[in-house]
Amino acid sequence: MEINDYNLTNDAKFLIASMYKEYLDRRMTGIEKRQARSFDSVAxxxxxxxxxxxxADVLDTCF
Structure with a gap:
């Protein structure tokens, strides 16, 4: 299954890509996977x- 199979909006795809970049940046600094993939809040x-x-737009896109 690919990301395009989920009928996501362009905003949702952009948010996912941005969060994944943050995850990769965290991993590059030595943070463990479990902690690197954790985002505490919409804020x-x-x-x-x-x-x-x-x-509000971030929250809406997450849903």
Missing amino acids: EINSKIMPQWNE
Whole structure:
């Protein structure tokens, strides 16, 4: 199955790609997988990964 099989919006694809980049960056600094893939909250995703979006848009895209 590929990402295009899920009928995601372009915003959702962009958010996933941005979160994956953050995950890879964390892994490159030696953070364990379990911790690297953990995002504490929508507020964290908004402030660290998608500051150009408002928090409500990040939450909506997550759903």
